Amino acid sequence: MRAAFINRTGPPEVIVVGDLPDPVPGPREVLVRVRASAVNPIDTSIRSGAVAMPLPTPFVVGCDLAGEVVAVGDGVAALRPGMRVWGSNQGLLGRQGTCAELAAVDERWLYPTPAGISDVDAAAAALVSITAHLGLVREAEVRPGETVFVNGGSGGVGSAVVQIAKALGARVIATAGTPAKRDAVARFGADVVLDYRDRDLADQVRAAAPTGVDVFWETQREPDFDRAVSMLADRGRIVVMAGRDARPPFPVGPFYVKGCRLLGFVMFKADAATQAAAAADINRWLQSGRLRVPVDRLLPLARTAEAHAVQEAATIARSTALAGKLVIEP
Numbered sequence: 001m002r003a004a005f006i007n008r009t010g011p012p013e014v015i016v017v018g019d020l021p022d023p024v025p026g027p028r029e030v031l032v033r034v035r036a037s038a039v040n041p042i043d044t045s046i047r048s049g050a051v052a053m054p055l056p057t058p059f060v061v062g063c064d065l066a067g068e069v070v071a072v073g074d075g076v077a078a079l080r081p082g083m084r085v086w087g088s089n090q091g092l093l094g095r096q097g098t099c100a101e102l103a104a105v106d107e108r109w110l111y112p113t114p115a116g117i118s119d120v121d122a123a124a125a126a127l128v129s130i131t132a133h134l135g136l137v138r139e140a141e142v143r144p145g146e147t148v149f150v151n152g153g154s155g156g157v158g159s160a161v162v163q164i165a166k167a168l169g170a171r172v173i174a175t176a177g178t179p180a181k182r183d184a185v186a187r188f189g190a191d192v193v194l195d196y197r198d199r200d201l202a203d204q205v206r207a208a209a210p211t212g213v214d215v216f217w218e219t220q221r222e223p224d225f226d227r228a229v230s231m232l233a234d235r236g237r238i239v240v241m242a243g244r245d246a247r248p249p250f251p252v253g254p255f256y257v258k259g260c261r262l263l264g265f266v267m268f269k270a271d272a273a274t275q276a277a278a279a280a281d282i283n284r285w286l287q288s289g290r291l292r293v294p295v296d297r298l299l300p301l302a303r304t305a306e307a308h309a310v311q312e313a314a315t316i317a318r319s320t321a322l323a324g325k326l327v328i329e330p
């Protein structure tokens, strides 16, 4: 099979596109013909070595996939050849990745792709929607009628948080960097969309939510906790999920006096049953049209290194060049 893989960690150029032996599905594994594989910031961190993980050699990059079952290993009960599936959480914790024509995946990490949803849309939604679900439902326990603020509502995770928060019945205030991206965030369903560069952003949020926001979702790697806590309602929750090296100051007094909580998580540590439960909701929202993660561009497998460079520039250098997911079509 053709695959995008690495033999050592390093810059995007360490990615080789070439032939590898076809994977053989072991017990409880499913062989998937991958039609789409979305790129996520974690893919670039694993490839560069910034996030240390056990890696098979060669290591196929990529976490997300959508495609079609072509064979099943012993003991696979729910899936059979011809079924369309999507999944995430591959290329992590020693598992092989998904930027390849074929991937052998434990059936517990695969979900049926709803009829009418393309492989590109299913792959684009995968990791970011599971992340948004875990953060809003398991961590923040968002309730209908609460106000959720999303700092960076135009990105992969942010666009999913906006749409899933709306699907859960919340009111949503979100930020984005350009007029076109703010229009897009409004189309995702945000009730109020603001420019994250405005110096009086906190005042604008307080004007839109006079008693404060119940949930502050930070997509950025260097949270401004002074500003975040100033926006929170009593019993408010802050969700953080980025910025491994970040060590920002924290306003302890205002935070505890309001009875707030700070919640951090990584999606890949959620077990298969938890992620499958999230995927069931995500499938319902995909099918009903409530959830559609924007796709910036489609790229062939041969351009996986370029996709990593663009994603890295967006996440680390904040290039603002991306308006949605990069999706590889092997």
Ligand SMILES: NC(=O)c1ccc[n+]([C@@H]2O[C@H](COP(=O)([O-])OP(=O)(O)OC[C@H]3O[C@@H](n4cnc5c(N)ncnc54)[C@H](OP(=O)(O)O)[C@@H]3O)[C@@H](O)[C@H]2O)c1
Residues within 6 Å of the ligand: 040, 041, 042, 127, 128, 131, 151, 152, 153, 154, 155, 156, 157, 158, 175, 176, 177, 178, 181, 196, 219, 220, 221, 240, 241, 242, 243, 265, 266, 267, 268, 314, 315, 318, 320, 321, 322, 323, 324
């Ligand atoms: N913990 C986990 O499980 C988990 C899961 C997924 C992702 N992550 C992490 O979450 C982060 C975001 O991932 P992603 O896939 O959503 O990235 P992304 O698609 O590149 O989105 C980045 C977002 O940041 C916004 N942004 C840029 N500069 C900003 C600023 N100064 N203030 C506020 N927003 C700003 C962008 O807005 P514009 O485009 O409008 O400029 C965009 O909405 C990454 O660091 C990633 O590693 C963690």
